[in-house]
Amino acid sequence: MKKHQEEAVILDNIPIIGQDTYRLILQAPMIAREARPGQFVMVRVDKSYDPFLRRPFSFFRIDKEEGIIEIGYKVVGRGTTLLSQKKRGQTVDLLGPLGNGFRLPPEDTSDIWVIAGGVGITALIPCLEDLRIKRPKAKRVLFYGVKTASELIPSSFFKSLCHEVLYSTDDGTMGFRGVITECIDYHVQKGEKLPSVIYACGPLIMLKHIARWALAHSIPGQFCLESIMGCGLGACLGCAVPGNIRHGNSEKGYVHVCFEGPVFPVENIRWDEL
Amino acid sequence: MKDVNLSVTLGPIKLKNPVMTASGTFGYGREFADLVPLEELGAVVVKGISLKPRPGNPPPRIVEACAGLINSVGLENPGVEVFVKDKLPYLQKRNVPVVVNIFGESVEEYAEVASILDDQPGVIALEINISCPNVEAGGMVFGSNSSTAGRVVEAVKRTTSKPIITKLSPQVTSIAEIAQAVEQAGSDIVACINTIPAMAVDIYTRTPRLGNVIGGLSGPAIKPIALKCVFDVVQAVDIPVIGIGGIATAEDALEFLLVGAKAVQVGSVNLTNPRASIEILEGIRNFLIEQGISNVEDYIGTLKVLSHGEN
Ligand SMILES: Cc1cc2nc3c(=O)[nH]c(=O)nc-3n(C[C@H](O)[C@H](O)[C@H](O)COP(=O)(O)OP(=O)(O)OC[C@H]3O[C@@H](n4cnc5c(N)ncnc54)[C@H](O)[C@@H]3O)c2cc1C
Ligand SMILES: Cc1cc2nc3c(=O)[nH]c(=O)nc-3n(C[C@H](O)[C@H](O)[C@H](O)COP(=O)(O)O)c2cc1C
Ligand code: FES
Numbered sequence: 039m040k041k042h043q044e045e046a047v048i049l050d051n052i053p054i055i056g057q058d059t060y061r062l063i064l065q066a067p068m069i070a071r072e073a074r075p076g077q078f079v080m081v082r083v084d085k086s087y088d089p090f091l092r093r094p095f096s097f098f099r100i101d102k103e104e105g106i107i108e109i110g111y112k113v114v115g116r117g118t119t120l121l122s123q124k125k126r127g128q129t130v131d132l133l134g135p136l137g138n139g140f141r142l143p144p145e146d147t148s149d150i151w152v153i154a155g156g157v158g159i160t161a162l163i164p165c166l167e168d169l170r171i172k173r174p175k176a177k178r179v180l181f182y183g184v185k186t187a188s189e190l191i192p193s194s195f196f197k198s199l200c201h202e203v204l205y206s207t208d209d210g211t212m213g214f215r216g217v218i219t220e221c222i223d224y225h226v227q228k229g230e231k232l233p234s235v236i237y238a239c240g241p242l243i244m245l246k247h248i249a250r251w252a253l254a255h256s257i258p259g260q261f262c263l264e265s266i267m268g269c270g271l272g273a274c275l276g277c278a279v280p281g282n283i284r285h286g287n288s289e290k291g292y293v294h295v296c297f298e299g300p301v302f303p304v305e306n307i308r309w310d311e312l
Numbered sequence: 313m314k315d316v317n318l319s320v321t322l323g324p325i326k327l328k329n330p331v332m333t334a335s336g337t338f339g340y341g342r343e344f345a346d347l348v349p350l351e352e353l354g355a356v357v358v359k360g361i362s363l364k365p366r367p368g369n370p371p372p373r374i375v376e377a378c379a380g381l382i383n384s385v386g387l388e389n390p391g392v393e394v395f396v397k398d399k400l401p402y403l404q405k406r407n408v409p410v411v412v413n414i415f416g417e418s419v420e421e422y423a424e425v426a427s428i429l430d431d432q433p434g435v436i437a438l439e440i441n442i443s444c445p446n447v448e449a450g451g452m453v454f455g456s457n458s459s460t461a462g463r464v465v466e467a468v469k470r471t472t473s474k475p476i477i478t479k480l481s482p483q484v485t486s487i488a489e490i491a492q493a494v495e496q497a498g499s500d501i502v503a504c505i506n507t508i509p510a511m512a513v514d515i516y517t518r519t520p521r522l523g524n525v526i527g528g529l530s531g532p533a534i535k536p537i538a539l540k541c542v543f544d545v546v547q548a549v550d551i552p553v554i555g556i557g558g559i560a561t562a563e564d565a566l567e568f569l570l571v572g573a574k575a576v577q578v579g580s581v582n583l584t585n586p587r588a589s590i591e592i593l594e595g596i597r598n599f600l601i602e603q604g605i606s607n608v609e610d611y612i613g614t615l616k617v618l619s620h621g622e623n
Contacts, residue, residue, distance in 0.1 A: 090380055
């Protein structure tokens with residue numbers, strides 16, 4: 039996989055839910071050609087040196103034929119605010135594709151749970167697509183949790199990709215009332231069969247709970263993690279998180295989200311130290 | 313005008329051009345290979361290497377600052393053995409001139425790392441880091457005092473035949489004095505500056521933003537400070553000086569050459585623009601052509617400083 043720096047033309051940059059979550063559609067043929075679900079791009083949100091660092095975003099859609107990629111992002115600070123102000127026809131400087139994508143489960147996998155919290159859904163949609171194509175026999179259940187119903191992205195983005203969608207909202211405005219981990223507990227108690235593998239992306243606190251649950255039940259899982267990033271290329275070592283991949287013979291290892299992740303097998307992260 | 317001669321001579325080493333990458337911002341070169349023609353650079357300075365592997369500091373290790381960043385990576389590296397076995401061969405095979413940045417927890421450790429690298433082909437110099445603000449032992453404790461700085465240089469000099477670059481911290485009473493001390497101790501070249509000790513805090517959580525509490529500031533924000541340090545050191549020593557700190561454009565690089573740096577290192581901007589080093593090189597060439605200067609060395613150190621009263 040070759041990394042490219044590409045000046046991508048903005049085909050559209052529009053709110054997808056409410057006023058703070060956007061989809062950015064980009065003509066980026068070089069990156070699209072090599073991109074895989076779970077990988078990400080580093081976006082230079084401004085030509086100046088303030089903000090200085092690029093911002094990482096996962097692929098939300100990859101269209102190799104058309105040379106189009108899409109990212110879904112939530113406006114949370116300065117960089118994403120600047121990004122949200124960009125207009126159709128302008129360009130942004132992208133670096134990608136970076137990191138390792140989601141790995142497919144074994145051929146005979148029967149039940150897959152995809153667990154998405156908030157804007158984490160955007161990274162999991164191409165993952166679901168991939169699973170549908172490459173593991174068509176497996177049952178795919180999507181657990182999708184947000185604070186309130188108005189934060190859900192339209193179901194047209196994922197309805198056709200899974201057999202079942204189980205919503206949860208903190209305020210009960212859609213599906214189960216409560217956080218996503220409670221929703222999972224509820225369904226397990228109701229007799230839902232435990233999955234053979236899980237895929238998860240969302241807020242850290244959610245990932246921690248799900249990781250603990252998956253480890254307790256010995257369910258293999260792939261977790262898409264975030265960390266502050268410097269280069270995205272594996273050069274600055276700024277994106278380290280506590281993990282179990284050993285480097286040399288150091289006692290306390292770290293894993294690097296940008297090049298050893300962002301997708302990690304659940305057992306490779308020391309969740310308690312995060 | 314056809315083309316310009318960009319080659320520079322820094323004491324015992326000759327570079328095909330004055331643009332290198334700065335340690336810690338360019339990995340081991342390979343990370344940028346898809347984006348930058350590595351062999352066109354003056355040299356690649358690799359991430360700091362120690363005798364034993366080091367896991368580095370706890371995260372978060374990076375926080376953005378105005379026109380720059382603060383890092384507390386803490387010199388994470390796989391150790392010199394793994395470096396020689398797994399990282400260096402790629403650059404050697406591609407014939408990229410390599411400068412290895414080294415550090416140790418004791419004078420002996422610096423010397424031992426240097427001796428292990430002594431017979432490595434393609435390594436054109438060793439850069440001694442006595443200026444890292446992110447580690448307790450090693451790093452800045454050696455660089456903040458003339459006599460310890462000199463001792464490290466002497467020890468390394470004894471164990472290697474490679475040219476030595478000593479990299480200095482700006483966080484000292486007089487950087488010129490430290491530069492003179494390492495010159496006296498036998499350093500062939502000095503490089504300045506390393507990052508500037510800095511910190512950031514979160515007013516809501518009331519916690520430091522870096523796992524290590526303090527870190528080092530780098531990027532365009534520090535350029536004026538770096539330029540002054542280079543200016544001071546150039547006056548103070550006879551050995552060549554490498555300018556580092558906040559260089560993001562060809563103009564920035566030319567400023568350092570103008571005050572007398574024989575070469576520059578491009579650091580943090582590699583994170584923002586991975587092709588910065590090569591674009592800076594192109595920019596320097598174009599500037600010299602435009603100015604009708606056929607040899608970059610004719611431009612270096614040509615700053616006109618009026619004495620007081622003249623202006
Ligand atoms: C591999 C990866 C993939 C990502 N994919 C997506 C995505 O698809 N959609 C999306 O909306 N976001 C994604 N993020 C998070 C996104 O990068 C941050 O939200 C963004 O960088 C914030 O930039 P800002 O300038 O707006 O915020 P800042 O002004 O920098 O900070 C505002 C707030 O955001 C937090 N923040 C800053 N940078 C990060 C970061 N890298 N990760 C987490 N929190 C951060 C800060 O701590 C602060 O609380 C991803 C992050 C990573 C590491
Ligand atoms: C993430 C990061 C890691 C660094 N690691 C090292 C290192 O291992 N050894 C060293 O001598 N300097 C290290 N530095 C310092 C740089 O080489 C350089 O001196 C400094 O960043 C100033 O230059 P700049 O403003 O162009 O980045 C590091 C800097 C950064 C930002
Ligand atoms: S962000 Fe630089 S190594 Fe991961």
